[in-house]
Amino acid sequence: MTPAPAELVAWLGRWSAGRGPLYLLLAAGFRRLIDEGLLPPGAPLPPDRRLATALSVGRTTVVAAYDTLRQEGRLVRRQGSGTRVAPAVLAAPGPRVVETSNPMFLHLLEPSDGVILLSCAAPPSPPAALAEAYAEITLPTDDLGYHPAGLPALRAAVARRYAARGVPTGPDRILVTTGAQQGIGLLTRLLLAPGDSVLVEAPSYPGALDLFREAAAVPRPVPVGPDGLDVAAAVAVMERHRPSLAYVVPHLHNPTGTVLPPLPGRRLVAAAEAYGIPLVDDEVLSELRFDGAAAAPPLSAYGEEVIGVGSLSKSVWGGLRIGWVRGPAPLIARLARLKALHDLGSDVPGQLVAARLLDSYEPLLAARRAELRAGHDLLRAELARHLPSWECPPCAGGQTLWVRLPHGDGISFAQLALRHGVAVLPGSTMDALGGSVRMLRLHFLLPPDTLREAVRRLATAWREYAPGRELAGVRGPTAPGP
Template identity: 40%
Template structure:
């Protein structure tokens, strides 16, 4: 609930359920309360307000509220409105941070996958079919090595040694970032790496600077810590370094989180002169900067600008990376690159949460990393082909939408001719296509005139999805 409005994203794909409209709405509201997306004590919107947001009749909302009242989920009193009930007052209940719960509910990755979604074109995630044969080959070839690995005690909080060595070689050879084994901590994807660095450097109430828009997982991680978030604007045209120049001395943030290469979701790449100005700024103020490198391997241009950590020996820059984008998110293999004393502290925090990740998965990831350049070439070819199709379809079918061709990565950031991205997302779903509205990638609820499309899909699905979006847009605009 923000500003007296219920964010319709909390209700999921409620219109696709079976049954009368009011029962579908009651079921979606009930499910959101059960998940904690709408905490007990929340005041729901008046019937007319919610009906306008959902583009249904007021009678539908009245009937849905009536069902929830009868089941004990809702208390309605004259003058007090409709309040979500504490149904079991005597039960122990976890303390839920309302802003955190609502923010996580907007994260596309936190939404449940419905088997009934098979007929949808899903632009909320990219397909990554290029790894299958590599995964089969390396898993099959790992038999004897895995048998030997089973003799290990099974706990390696900093990560499997041969994987750490492989990551160090990968960063050194592929990205001109000289790295040793002792500078690497293996994590459960980049998400855990971001959370761990936040735990080490930021405390509740500390200032943290994030790009706006940014990766939704970073928003969740820093909200979980209780940090105070401040934005640095990013558009498809570039980064606002001047805004960061003003923020650092004024806020003295504990952490700055940036994704300077194939920024998610805009696909922008920070020019080298901006990188030099940024690193000088970070060095001057000695503010810990987390560089998200997860999209770096998916830069289509063969000439990549240098990573931030390669530009200075004294600026406090930590690098976060992952195999999720170049290979497969299911590997859950990420890392932090940092000086040895920092790695030792991060390892202690990580050990307190999981005692170390799966050594079997890490062993297979190490073998795949040995073929990283081969996989990267295939993946970048897939990215370039899909991007060509997406740009052609958008130009042909939606000429009044505004966008810039990203330099790589997985997403394209599109500006709509008008605000209302959240509402349009719901309408697009009715037309059979899933998209992410801009506010889901903005911790302050801004960017409601933007949507994000993950474009790496088979060409026929890209064409079908954009065609459906064009139909939805004509309906919405009228």
């Protein structure tokens, strides 16, 4: 049932209060209604003109807001059938409590029995070294436990890690965060206002894209090719739009696995400094090269103003919610004040454990790299065996494969795959350019037998796949049990 325009106006509330273009503020209001479940998947929305009249805005404002949400995958607009909330990309059968257009987070919020998760790339279990580190730490006896900028011992350990990689760093340039996601979130809150431009890669890490959308920022996407970010295009975006922030994953890119060579990296940093644009280097995966070769220097090796974001979530365990931001000391001080408003500082025992792990980090990294290489090779072999028409190039490291379907689109196939008991991440949900339609991101962190079963289920789903059928609402077979 279509909600009446007057009802939508009431739900939206004071949607126009804030900075930035009206269409972005309106899109942010609709995004909230969709994510909170007030506008469920498939719900029809009023025609452009009727809604514009109810909101007392021009029709172009509504059209631009609808188109923004369509590009994000939250709305579907078809000639003759109007505008609807998009089908939940990985919606499992049964009642739902939380709606989100980001399938990477969906099963974290609503886990489904029997579904193999190839959508959320994180180590499936903690290493033995983590439990050992917890057993060996000693809690301080004369400490309140509030450290908004981070425990001094951990800030020093992270700073030493940067120094070992050729980037001299003092503890005053390190902020400890509750995972890299919080670090990106704090930077978003500090540096972006509604309507501000943000340079992003296309495709890119979906968790960062969600944060930028929540801030009602305008993404300025730049394509990623076989050698990483198109730096010439990025420089052109900087010159034309002067974004308030640039966010890149230059080394072992998420999701494509590409590595940006040093010379283009230097050029990118020089352009950001020339135009006064804060440049964020997501380093979370940068040390996970399969061959064990030394990680490429972070972008901060090429410029003092570069902001690095890292964590232990991929090399150790996602449940160890320890990350960090490296940047100029004045910026770190501002971020620490902002973090204090939210949580007064990250968990102290976790920080003590992280400091201990960083002091003997290489064996942990070596073990993780070996596991990743084995998973990468196995998943590619199984895909070649059961799904030879899928394009699946190898990666130099990281946790995921960037797979191209021979036809159809990732969103409709992901819906069918889920009904066969495997969750995958459609590429278009990671691409602010609206591309990567035929792409899927698959991780290879699960045990061998589970990866084999996941590919078997994908192959069964592919044999039944008819492009467009799922988006039209035709239900496929139900998901099997474990």
